[in-house]
Amino acid sequence: MERAILFVSNNSKKMLGKLGMISKNYIAWDVQESDFPGGISTEDQLRFLLRYAILAPSGPNNQPWKFAINTSTISVYADLRRSLPFVDPSNRTLYTSIGCALANLLIAGEHFGFNYKLDFFPNGLESNLVADVKFKKSGTTVGEDLFPQITRRFTVKDNYLEKDLDELVLQDLQDFIDVPRFYLYYMTDPASKSAISDLVSRAHRIQLADKDFRRNLGDWLRTNWTTEPDGMPLYTFGVPDPVSLGFPAAFREFDLSKVVVYRDSGLIHGCAALAVFSSDADDKLAWVRSGILLENFFLKATKYDIRLSFFSQPIGHPLLREELTTMIQKGYPQLLFSLGYSESKRHTPRRNVDDVLLEESS
Numbered sequence: 001m002e003r004a005i006l007f008v009s010n011n012s013k014k015m016l017g018k019l020g021m022i023s024k025n026y027i028a029w030d031v032q033e034s035d036f037p038g039g040i041s042t043e044d045q046l047r048f049l050l051r052y053a054i055l056a057p058s059g060p061n062n063q064p065w066k067f068a069i070n071t072s073t074i075s076v077y078a079d080l081r082r083s084l085p086f087v088d089p090s091n092r093t094l095y096t097s098i099g100c101a102l103a104n105l106l107i108a109g110e111h112f113g114f115n116y117k118l119d120f121f122p123n124g125l126e127s128n129l130v131a132d133v134k135f136k137k138s139g140t141t142v143g144e145d146l147f148p149q150i151t152r153r154f155t156v157k158d159n160y161l162e163k164d165l166d167e168l169v170l171q172d173l174q175d176f177i178d179v180p181r182f183y184l185y186y187m188t189d190p191a192s193k194s195a196i197s198d199l200v201s202r203a204h205r206i207q208l209a210d211k212d213f214r215r216n217l218g219d220w221l222r223t224n225w226t227t228e229p230d231g232m233p234l235y236t237f238g239v240p241d242p243v244s245l246g247f248p249a250a251f252r253e254f255d256l257s258k259v260v261v262y263r264d265s266g267l268i269h270g271c272a273a274l275a276v277f278s279s280d281a282d283d284k285l286a287w288v289r290s291g292i293l294l295e296n297f298f299l300k301a302t303k304y305d306i307r308l309s310f311f312s313q314p315i316g317h318p319l320l321r322e323e324l325t326t327m328i329q330k331g332y333p334q335l336l337f338s339l340g341y342s343e344s345k346r347h348t349p350r351r352n353v354d355d356v357l358l359e360e361s362s
């Protein structure tokens with residue numbers, strides 16, 4: 001029942017939401033532009049913007065963000081209680097994910113007629129305060145409006161449709177995030193795909209042999225009937241409902257690298273294109289900015305009905321990351337993903353704004 005409901009139109013979803021029929025952990029997706037609280041206080045409007053920030057992608061859907069609203073400023077914090085010390089010891093993925101949420105926040109803000117001043121790490125890189133965003137009503141929208149893509153976006157974790165990507169579209173996506181000190185490389189030839197598949201396979205073999213790594217990642221796997229507000233339901237990987245029941249425990253306990261390597265090799269060889277996103281710097285600020293660019297790229301791709309699938313494993317391993325660095329020859333690799341077309345997928349759970357809003361907000 002729940003599954004059927006999540007594929008229905010926005011209007012029906014609104015009605016079902018009102019009837020309390022959408023499972024609580026998916027209700028965040030039931031956000032309607034027409035509910036923007038026009039004419040009330042700026043704080044209420046900023047709170048509404050957060051409903052779009054929380055729909056951002058995050059590593060294992062750990063949603064590692066917190067927000068505070070103070071008059072016309074939204075402060076964005078890293079929620080380090082949601083870090084994965086064995087999978088993401090540097091917190092690179094965590095800060096990249098926060099960048100994705102920031103991107104959604106800025107895109108939603110502009111859509112509803114705000115311009116903004118963005119101040120990164122105002123208390124220094126050691127502070128959990130990632131950014132202050134001061135909003136001001138402007139009434140004019142700057143640049144391309146990616147807002148409608150926020151609720152359409154989803155990550156693909158199984159096979160794409162067999163459909164080629166247009167080179168002009170790939171070029172347009174690349175031009176869209178053309179900013180100094182950040183680089184995007186495409187790989188479409190079979191030799192590069194083989195090299196990446198080999199890198200990802202070796203990463204899986206090393207990482208999944210490590211019990212701490214498995215347990216850390218396994219903690220974020222969810223059954224297909226999950227009522228948790230976070231984590232990765234196994235339907236996203238194409239795992240059938242009954243199998244999903246025992247899978248998280250099996251993943252934590254046993255080295256399933258053979259199955260995972262087989263699966264990912266197929267996905268990599270079968271995709272239309274791979275991409276590596278890299279940057280000149282490799283610190284928290286570079287990771288957050290990578291996340292902002294990634295989400296802009298992701299939403300622009302969504303506009304073309306192109307979806308992404310991530311392979312973060314080699315980037316999380318120092319030696320394999322070095323190999324990838326040599327392959328792309330420019331910058332520190334921050335993200336490795338494939339692109340392709342896909343049929344519509346069910347969304348993943350989200351926490352609600354109440355769950356991520358800090359008390360101090362006035």
Ligand SMILES: Cc1cc2nc3c(=O)[nH]c(=O)nc-3n(C[C@H](O)[C@H](O)[C@H](O)COP(=O)(O)O)c2cc1C
Pocket residue numbers: 055056057058059060061093096097100153154155156157231232309310311312313347348
């Ligand atoms: C920085 C980053 C790294 C990610 N790495 C992986 C990955 O290595 N493997 C994977 O299956 N998904 C990865 N994802 C996708 C997330 O699992 C996905 O965004 C999350 O489960 C929420 O689902 P959604 O994007 O469909 O909303 C990554 C996402 C982000 C933002």
